[in-house]
Amino acid sequence: MKKWLLVALLSSSAQAYEPDRDQILRFEPSPFQNTELNCQRDKDVVPRRSDLVLDHYALLAADNGERVATVTVTNSAGGQRMFNQEHIVAIMADCSRIYPLSFELTLAAGQQETFQIYFGRRAQPVLQLISSH
Template sequence: MVHKIIILALVFMAFTSVADEADVLTVDRVISTNLELAFPNDKNLRAKPSDFELVNYVIMSNELGERWAVLTLTNTSAGNRTLEQDHLLALFADGERKNPLQFKLNFEGRETQSMTVSFGESKFPILSISSRNEM
């Protein structure tokens, strides 16, 4: 009886360990230059124009299909601005385009900040992230 309890406890710990590892984010790649892709954009989805310049980003994911990115952005305006999810757009490997999940981040004039955002779940990886800095 004691052996069965020990075996069940070990099996439970093994499954818990595997489940915990599936949640862990791993870096897919770091992007610092413009990557040109030519997927059709039938719905004409684009990031909302803003004063934010996307300096670079790191794409991350896990085995559960969660898609995340660490973004570094600069407010190119001298005034305070608020970055929102509509200012960013991710392109996925199946050609789908999606904004990140809802967030707001305040920037002072000419300030640069890094942040982590979620793009939800997808079986396809993120290929690129864009913003529309129209000065």
């Protein structure tokens, strides 16, 4: 009796959560990661000058248009620094430039960290991320 109850509970809890397929993030190719894009649109939207080094990133997107990036950054300064959404800019497929949604990160000298940044729902995919190091 107890076995059946446990199986019933486990199977009902496994069926209780079914993610919305439109919200599932999938990796997108990043063919422009090490290429200089010459997009002229929104050329005045630039990352704030800082000691933030954008080491690597992976782009993700959902069918509902949600755009996310998993980034690895390093503080190249000799002391602790605070970084936020003004330090990274995304170049979109239509050559527009946007800042990610608000975030704040404090890194010690030389510290490296990997985290996610969000760009909200966008019709255009992200082509490239840039920082101003």
